[in-house]
Amino acid sequence: MADRAKKVADEIIRFLKTVSKKGIRKVILNSQGVVFPKSGKVLPALVSLNRWLEDKVKQIAKRKNLTIVTLLVxxxxxxxxxxxxxxxxxxxxxxxxxxxxxxxxxxxxxxxxxxxxxxxxxxxxxxxxxxxxxxxxxxxxxxxxxx
Known part of the structure; x- marks a missing residue:
């Protein structure tokens, strides 16, 4: 699960870099997904991955002059x-x-x-x-x- 989540996070980073090259300056990222609806369980690997992704997103936003809203659904x-x-x-x-x-x-x-x-x-x-x-x-x- 963590490997697949890491691939998704890498794709998000790649996407942000691509849209910034195309002139898009405002992006909303969905940060839902660490809690499973029936059990309410939070997977520690995904929490740590979300933290890593959040740091990367902040770095890209600053470097590429993007406004990125993290949507907590x-x-x-x-x-x-x-x-x-x-x-x-x-x-x-x-x-x-x-x-x-x-x-x-x-x-x-x-x-x-x-x-x-x-x-x-x-x-x-x-x-x-x-x-x-x-x-x-x-x-x-x-x-x-x-x-």
């Missing part, structure tokens, strides 16, 4: 009115959301109304969740509304 999610249950549930411990058995049978179930689910699965915020986050960012004046 967990406080926004915690105050939301959406269901915290995941919309996509694996039917057994060996399956994951989206798995299909050899006969083509779905190994998962979906919630009845995804518009009320905060999380799509154990690792991803749903469309409804991102919409809620976006609305909160517009209200708090971090973002201008898209027209």
């Amino acid at each position: 967990n406080p926004i999610l915690d105050q939301g009115k959406l269901s915290k249950a995941t919309c996509c549930q694996a039917q057994n411990p060996e399956a994951q959301c989206g798995d299909i058995d050899p006969t083509g049978k779905k190994m998962y179930t979906l919630c009845k109304d995804p518009n009320h689910a905060l999380y799509f699965n154990m690792g991803h915020i749903s469309h409804a969740g991102w919409k809620m986050i976006y609305s909160e960012l517009v209200e708090s004046k971090i973002l201008d509304p898209l027209l």
